[in-house]
Amino acid sequence: MKIVEVLNQDKVTLSFEVFPPKKMDDYTKVEEAAHQIASLHPDFMSITYGAGGGTSQYTVDLARDLYQRTGTEVIAHLTCVTSTREHVSHMIQSFKQAGIENIMALRGDIPKDGKVAHDYSYAYQLIREIKEHGDFCIGGACYPEGHVECEHKKDDILHLKQKVEAGCDFLTTQMFFDNNVLYNFLYRIREAGIQVPILAGIMPITNKKQLSRSVQMSGTQVPERFKAIVDHFGDDPQAMKQAGIIYASEQIIDLIANGIKHIHVYSMNKPDVAAAIQNNLSGILK
Ligand SMILES: NC(=O)C1=CN([C@@H]2O[C@H](COP(=O)(O)OP(=O)(O)OC[C@H]3O[C@@H](n4cnc5c(N)ncnc54)[C@H](O)[C@@H]3O)[C@@H](O)[C@H]2O)C=CC1
Numbered sequence: 001m002k003i004v005e006v007l008n009q010d011k012v013t014l015s016f017e018v019f020p021p022k023k024m025d026d027y028t029k030v031e032e033a034a035h036q037i038a039s040l041h042p043d044f045m046s047i048t049y050g051a052g053g054g055t056s057q058y059t060v061d062l063a064r065d066l067y068q069r070t071g072t073e074v075i076a077h078l079t080c081v082t083s084t085r086e087h088v089s090h091m092i093q094s095f096k097q098a099g100i101e102n103i104m105a106l107r108g109d110i111p112k113d114g115k116v117a118h119d120y121s122y123a124y125q126l127i128r129e130i131k132e133h134g135d136f137c138i139g140g141a142c143y144p145e146g147h148v149e150c151e152h153k154k155d156d157i158l159h160l161k162q163k164v165e166a167g168c169d170f171l172t173t174q175m176f177f178d179n180n181v182l183y184n185f186l187y188r189i190r191e192a193g194i195q196v197p198i199l200a201g202i203m204p205i206t207n208k209k210q211l212s213r214s215v216q217m218s219g220t221q222v223p224e225r226f227k228a229i230v231d232h233f234g235d236d237p238q239a240m241k242q243a244g245i246i247y248a249s250e251q252i253i254d255l256i257a258n259g260i261k262h263i264h265v266y267s268m269n270k271p272d273v274a275a276a277i278q279n280n281l282s283g284i285l286k
């Protein structure tokens with residue numbers, strides 16, 4: 001089923017993200033975690049893209065496995081900035097053969113060594129190409145606080161509009177820790193004429209290291225309220241995990257109370273975290 005059809009049902013959706021292993025030795029462990037997350041019956045799951053080396057195959061394998069063995073609807077990520085057109089075309093064929101109808105089309109992070117390929121610079125180029133290759137439902141990323149590489153927020157929204165016009169069926173937000181940031185962003189993109197469904201991307205921070213890594217990759221502001229939590233509980237793993245789960249759950253409750261219909265949790269291959277959040281929402285997500 002196409003994710004847009006899931007989003008168009010008149011209900012609040014909850015989806016979880018997993019990432020594939022970097023090496024074969026870890027495949028079984030990741031597969032097991034992904035299956036446990038699937039057993040929570042989310043509305044769908046996303047599988048991120050291992051851009052480097054041979055790991056892009058694990059995205060196909062994990063997505064196929066989840067889809068075919070658990071019946072969970074899946075969206076596979078595909079990034080382009082380190083890829084050739086030939087490789088992208090190969091990946092699209094693999095998704096097709098696996099019965100995967102949904103692709104999250106991303107430019108992808110610039111690797112630490114700065115090595116990019118030269119066939120693609122931006123996600124909209126990938127989106128156009130996927131459209132030419134078949135009838136996929138396509139998701140894209142958006143940045144409520146502006147993308148870290150983009151100087152002017154206004155330009156970021158123009159780029160986003162161009163991306164949606166290239167064929168995005170929905171957008172998933174970068175993580176944010178202050179819901180007002182999202183409400184403000186939604187107002188600005190709707191005013192710019194962007195009408196596709198928006199999935200709010202929520203990152204449960206369950207340890208200190210994860211926060212610094214997440215902030216480094218996203219540039220997201222950390223509100224004082226959350227800083228105090230991490231300062232106080234960061235060195236106590238059990239306490240930090242519980243506080244992080246509660247913070248994310250409260251964020252989600254506030255979002256739903258303010259009319260947001262789609263919640264996407266960056267569950268980072270942690271079934272216990274996904275289950276705890278879902279459990280905190282059990283009376284809300286009926
Ligand atoms: N938010 C999410 O769910 C996820 C985000 N990412 C990462 O987010 C980053 C960006 O990926 P995308 O959003 O797909 O890239 P994008 O191509 O949509 O945007 C990347 C940057 O290029 C700028 N840009 C876009 N079109 C432009 C144009 N025509 N001229 C000049 N500048 C333009 C944007 O403003 C932005 O700063 C990557 O690092 C990606 O891997 C990765 C996984 C998930």
Ligand SMILES: Nc1nc(=O)c2c([nH]1)NC[C@@H]1CN(c3ccc(C(=O)N[C@@H](CCC(=O)O)C(=O)O)cc3)CN21
Binds near residue numbers: 048209210213217218
């Ligand atoms: N720019 C960007 N790139 C991404 O790949 C990305 C985003 N943004 N935003 C949404 C999600 C969030 N992603 C994340 C966020 C945090 C870690 C992180 O903390 N990684 C740890 C390991 C964590 C673990 O194994 O459990 C690290 O040290 O790399 C990884 C991916 C991936 N996605």
